[in-house]
Amino acid sequence: MKADATLDCIGLYCPMPIAHTAKKINEMEEGQVLEVLADDEGIKDDMPAWCKMTGNECLGIEQGEGRELKVYVRKSKKE
Amino acid sequence: MPEKVTLVVFSGELDKVLAAFNIAVGAASSGMEVSMFFTFWGLNIIKKNEGPIRSRGIMKKMLNFMNRGGAKRLPLSKFNMFGLGKWMMVKLMKDAKTPSLGEMIELAAGMGVKFMACTTSMGMMGVSKEALIPQVNSYCGVATYLSEARDSKINLFI
Numbered sequence: 001m002k003a004d005a006t007l008d009c010i011g012l013y014c015p016m017p018i019a020h021t022a023k024k025i026n027e028m029e030e031g032q033v034l035e036v037l038a039d040d041e042g043i044k045d046d047m048p049a050w051c052k053m054t055g056n057e058c059l060g061i062e063q064g065e066g067r068e069l070k071v072y073v074r075k076s077k078k079e
Numbered sequence: 080m081p082e083k084v085t086l087v088v089f090s091g092e093l094d095k096v097l098a099a100f101n102i103a104v105g106a107a108s109s110g111m112e113v114s115m116f117f118t119f120w121g122l123n124i125i126k127k128n129e130g131p132i133r134s135r136g137i138m139k140k141m142l143n144f145m146n147r148g149g150a151k152r153l154p155l156s157k158f159n160m161f162g163l164g165k166w167m168m169v170k171l172m173k174d175a176k177t178p179s180l181g182e183m184i185e186l187a188a189g190m191g192v193k194f195m196a197c198t199t200s201m202g203m204m205g206v207s208k209e210a211l212i213p214q215v216n217s218y219c220g221v222a223t224y225l226s227e228a229r230d231s232k233i234n235l236f237i
Contacts, residue, residue, distance in 0.1 A: 011176050014105070015104045015105040018108045053109040054109055054110050
């Protein structure tokens with residue numbers, strides 16, 4: 001999947017990937033896609049949950065090399 | 080209107096306090112408005128790590144000498160073993176690259192988490208405003224906590 005920016009959260013545990021994602025998404029434009037690299041499995045449930053709460057869109061989660069996960073988030077319009 | 084989360088932080092033990100800050104940072108990251116009300120042993124978290132003991136009166140002085148507080152000094156609720164267990168836990172946290180409590184406090188404050196200090200506990204235990212970290216936003220009592228809590232969807236006592 002193509003992304004406008006990448007955030008490296010490898011080696012970080014909850015709540016840091018979410019905290020960093022929130023900060024990064026805040027700096028991005030509406031419609032842009034953020035790729036989050038993570039290896040804490042919790043992100044598989046956490047990112048969709050975070051997106052649901054914040055109104056952003058979780059486009060999907062891909063398995064990278066080894067334990068690496070690639071999570072794609074699209075910044076949605078603020079209501 | 081953002082959703083609100085209110086946390087009563089009564090405990091002064093590292094493990095419980097980390098859980099509280101974890102929730103606070105997670106909620107703030109999710110666009111919620113977070114208030115943390117520090118009372119009783121929870122005051123230890125927001126005491127400065129450095130500086131003299133400013134309490135007046137022999138019993139309050141003794142209490143604050145024994146119960147020095149500061150984010151760096153909190154014990155574990157289990158397996159503290161006179162600080163050895165805590166030392167090991169902090170080492171494990173460092174190895175796992177999880178933030179220290181001090182870093183979590185900075186992070187939460189930077190995200191706009193509101194820190195409220197209980198004035199009743201402060202007065203009774205002899206903890207002055209000067210003994211607390213500057214990130215504390217308000218010094219208040221139960222009515223302020225309740226007015227925040229009644230508007231909150233999530234309200235925890237830790």
